[in-house]
Every structure is written in structure tokens, then in C-alpha cells.
Amino acid sequence: MTRYIIQGGIPLSGEIKLSGAKNAALKMMAASILTSDISVLKNVPSIKDVDTMIQVLEFLGVSASFNPDGDLHIDAAGDLSDKAPYELVSQMRASIIVLGPLLARLGRAHVALPGGCNIGSRQIDLHLGGLKALGAKITTGHGYIEGECSDLKGTIVTLDFPSVGATENLLMAAVLAKGTTVIENAAREPEVTDLVLFLNKMGGRISGEDTAVLTIEGVDSLHGAVHEIMPDRIEAGTMLIAAAMTNGSIQVDPGHAEHLGIVLEKLSLTGADLSVANSTIRLTTKGRPAALDVSTLPYPGFPTDLQPMIAAYLSCAEGISILTENVFENRFMYIDELNRMGADIRLDGHHAIIKGVKSLSGAPVRAPDLRAGAALILAGLGAEGETIVEDVGHIERGYEGLEEKLRYLGADIVKEEAVC
Ligand code: EPZ
Numbered sequence: 001m002t003r004y005i006i007q008g009g010i011p012l013s014g015e016i017k018l019s020g021a022k023n024a025a026l027k028m029m030a031a032s033i034l035t036s037d038i039s040v041l042k043n044v045p046s047i048k049d050v051d052t053m054i055q056v057l058e059f060l061g062v063s064a065s066f067n068p069d070g071d072l073h074i075d076a077a078g079d080l081s082d083k084a085p086y087e088l089v090s091q092m093r094a095s096i097i098v099l100g101p102l103l104a105r106l107g108r109a110h111v112a113l114p115g116g117c118n119i120g121s122r123q124i125d126l127h128l129g130g131l132k133a134l135g136a137k138i139t140t141g142h143g144y145i146e147g148e149c150s151d152l153k154g155t156i157v158t159l160d161f162p163s164v165g166a167t168e169n170l171l172m173a174a175v176l177a178k179g180t181t182v183i184e185n186a187a188r189e190p191e192v193t194d195l196v197l198f199l200n201k202m203g204g205r206i207s208g209e210d211t212a213v214l215t216i217e218g219v220d221s222l223h224g225a226v227h228e229i230m231p232d233r234i235e236a237g238t239m240l241i242a243a244a245m246t247n248g249s250i251q252v253d254p255g256h257a258e259h260l261g262i263v264l265e266k267l268s269l270t271g272a273d274l275s276v277a278n279s280t281i282r283l284t285t286k287g288r289p290a291a292l293d294v295s296t297l298p299y300p301g302f303p304t305d306l307q308p309m310i311a312a313y314l315s316c317a318e319g320i321s322i323l324t325e326n327v328f329e330n331r332f333m334y335i336d337e338l339n340r341m342g343a344d345i346r347l348d349g350h351h352a353i354i355k356g357v358k359s360l361s362g363a364p365v366r367a368p369d370l371r372a373g374a375a376l377i378l379a380g381l382g383a384e385g386e387t388i389v390e391d392v393g394h395i396e397r398g399y400e401g402l403e404e405k406l407r408y409l410g411a412d413i414v415k416e417e418a419v420c
Pocket of ligand 1: 023024025026094120121122123124125126127128161162163164165166187189246304305327328329371398
């Protein structure tokens with residue numbers, strides 16, 4: 001297993017260039033199935049999850065390859081298969097996002113059930129219920145979802161929960177349906193908006209982006225499009241909190257500073273000095289953060305994907321913070337590892353009560369999942385002494401060149417491939 005070796009206590013400083021957003025890129029790669037034309041995606045991050053999605057597309061008969069200037073060309077012209085196999089879907093549960101496009105393009109789909117992961121059971125009932133409302137016949141059995149439909153028909157779908165993936169699967173099914181679909185209580189994440197922008201460039205007729213009500217007028221066909229993936233706002237938040245943890249000073253440009261509105265508000269409440277010019281954010285911190293309470297919620301609430309990072313930061317706050325996780329049922333797997341570094345955090349249901357300590361001490365720890373792993377790296381950057389983070393393969397699924405970027409900002413972090 002690959003590990004990072006970190007010497008803590010060095011303030012990070014400088015300006016960092018963000019990569020394209022993982023949670024936007026994966027969906028647009030799936031959306032390219034909707035046309036037999038070629039589509040080109042720019043600013044696609046070079047991460048393991050993108051490689052896995054390329055394998056899924058190729059298994060479907062779609063060709064996807066990076067050209068010399070790093071743009072991803074996707075050509076879904078051929079006769080496509082309708083099968084997304086277990087061995088690929090089990091590597092990356094986001095593969096479920098090909099379900100809607102396959103039903104829209106082929107009228108059939110055979111997609112492995114994604115199953116849960118470390119942070120929760122990751123249900124897909126809202127995906128399947130919405131697709132049935134659009135007229136798809138959906139059955140599950142032997143670990144697979146079987147879908148078929150002669151024609152998808154526009155309808156009104158009200159989501160019990162503003163699920164990002166369900167909103168996106170339904171968008172990509174409805175865009176070629178007969179008639180108009182309205183998705184109520186839709187997810188409002190910026191990555192959903194980026195997908196809407198791409199689908200409309202392809203000839204889709206979708207309105208209501210950035211709101212909880214999306215209206216999709218079905219069209220007969222879509223054509224290829226060129227689209228630049230939005231910068232990764234979760235990477236931006238990760239870097240800002242990394243700087244805050246080391247009493248550093250950095251600058252990031254997430255393209256839309258407002259996408260991090262509540263994150264910036266919380267960081268300034270801890271005492272960080274923040275300035276925003278256009279879409280560029282500069283953060284400087286001095287001394288320990290003030291304690292505060294944080295609750296994760298669907299966008300525009302505090303993003304669950306930054307929950308482990310803010311916990312690491314608040315573990316050295318002056319006072320007691322209460323962190324509440326409202327989106328996933330099991331997103332505190334990293335707390336034991338933080339406590340092994342000297343943090344004083346107690347779990348009570350979906351709350352983490354964080355009693356701030358003066359500083360963390362470096363220790364060997366293990367990354368349980370992508371964002372928790374990133375939080376442990378941040379904890380090591382702020383801790384006294386050496387931290388070894390094991391199992392960083394999780395982290396490399398979702399962050400492009402994280403250790404190089406942190407080294408560029410002054411961190412003492414080295415990757416070591418463990419000899420098996
Ligand atoms: C997306 O996951 C992101 N992943 C997640 O980022 C992110 O945490 C999440 O949205 C919330 O913002 C990608 O975009 C690839 P949801 P998704 O459907 O679509 C429940 C990361 O680290 N739910 O909004 O799976 C579900 O169980 C990842 O980059 C149902 O009950 O999130 C969960 O508790 C982690 N039934 C909650 O909703 C459903 O049919 C949020 O899920 C669907 C979801």
C-alpha cells in the first residue's frame with residue numbers, strides 16, 4: 001500500500017491551481033453516451049476515478065482518450081453495450097450514473113448494484129423510483145439493475161431528498177424523453193449545474209439550474225459539445241483548511257467563490273483572515289482557531305465532503321465544537337485516528353463533540369476513505385512531529401497530485417510505495 005510521510009508544523013504559503021471537479025467530470029463523461037457525436041471535456045482531473053469511468057465507457061463500447069493537450073475525447077458512435085459490470089461498478093459506485101443515459105440512448109440498461117461504501121449504505125431508491133416514474137421498467141436481481149423502456153415520458157418527480165446522483169441520473173434520462181419533466185427538490189450542487197450547462201450545450205432544453213426545481217423539455221436527439229469542467233470546490237476547501245491548520249497563507253481560485261460561501265463564513269468565524277477578489281480567495285490564519293458548531297447539509301449548506309477536514313481543524317480549537325453530519329450515516333470513521341494523534345473527540349450519534357487541544361502529535365494512521373484520508377493528511381501537516389498516512393490509494397482516487405501541490409506550498413510530505 002502507498003503511504004505519505006509528513007513532517008508537521010510548516011506553514012503553507014503560495015497560490016495553488018485547482019484541478020477540474022471530480023464530481024462534475026464523472027457525470028459529463030457518462031452524459032457523452034447520450035449522443036453518437038464526439039464530445040470533448042477540458043480540465044478533466046487525472047485521478048483514478050476518471051480512469052475507472054473510462055474503463056466503464058470502454059466496456060460499453062464508447063471510446064474515450066486524452067489527446068496531447070490533455071482534453072478528453074469521447075466517441076459513443078458505435079453499437080453500445082448496455083452492461084456496466086460488477087467488477088467496475090464495485091471499484092467506483094459513481095458508475096451508477098450511466099443508468100439514466102443508457103436508458104435514454106438504448107432503451108435498456110444492465111448495471112451492477114453499486115452497494116455501500118465506508119461512509120454509508122448509499123441507497124439508490126430515489127434513482128430507481130424517478131426512472132420508473134419516467135416510464136422505465138426497473139427490476140433488480142442477482143446483484144444487477146435491469147432497466148428497459150420503449151420511450152421515456154416526461155412527468156413530475158419529487159425527490160424525498162435532494163440527492164445529487166438521483167438528480168443527475170434523472171436529468172440525463174429526461175433530456176431525451178417525450179414531453180416535459182419537472183424534478184422537484186432537486187440537488188442544487190454546483191456540479192449539477194455544470195452538468196446542466198453541458199447537456200444544454202449538447203442541445204438539451206433544461207432550465208432552473210441552481211434552484212430546487214429543474215424543468216427538462218425532452219428533445220429528439222443531442223449532438224456533441226466541448227465543455228471545460230468547473231474547478232474542484234472541495235479541493236479548494238481542502239487546501240484552504242490545510243493552510244488554516246498550519247497558520248499559513250494561501251490563495252485559490254475556485255472559479256465561483258460563492259460556491260464556498262458557508263465554508264468561508266465558518267472559517268472566518270474561527271478567526272481566519274479571508275479576502276475575496278472576483279473568484280480568488282486568500283486565507284491567512286494566526287494562532288489557534290475559535291471553536292464553533294458546524295452542521296453538514298445539501299448545498300448550499302456546509303458540504304459533507306469537507307466535514308472530516310473541518311473536524312481536523314477544530315480538533316485544535318480553543319473551546320468545544322459540535323460537528324453534526326446530516327447527509328451520510330457513517331462519516332466519522334476517521335475520528336479514532338484523529339484521537340490517536342491526540343485529539344479529544346467523542347461521538348454521540350451523528351454528532352462529534354470536539355474538545356479542542358493545544359496541538360496534535362504526529363502518529364501512524366490509516367485512511368479509511370477519500371475525504372477522511374485527506375483530513376488525516378491535514379492533521380499531519382498541523383501536528384508536531386512525523387505522521388505516516390497508510391492506504392492513500394483512497395486519496396489518489398479523488399485528488400490530482402495532492403502531495404505535489406502540498407509540497408509546492410511548502411509542506412514536507414513524501415510518498416512511499418510500500419514494498420508488498
Ligand atoms: C455525491 O454522491 C458525491 N459523489 C459525494 O461525494 C457527495 O458527498 C454527495 O453527492 C453529497 O454531496 C459524486 O458526485 C461522485 P447523494 P451521491 O445521492 O450522489 C441518500 C466524494 O467524496 N440517498 O446526494 O451518492 C444517500 O444514502 C463523494 O467526492 C438515498 O437515500 O450523494 C446519502 O445518505 C462522497 N437514496 C444521501 O442521500 C438515493 O436514491 C446523499 O446522497 C440516493 C441517495
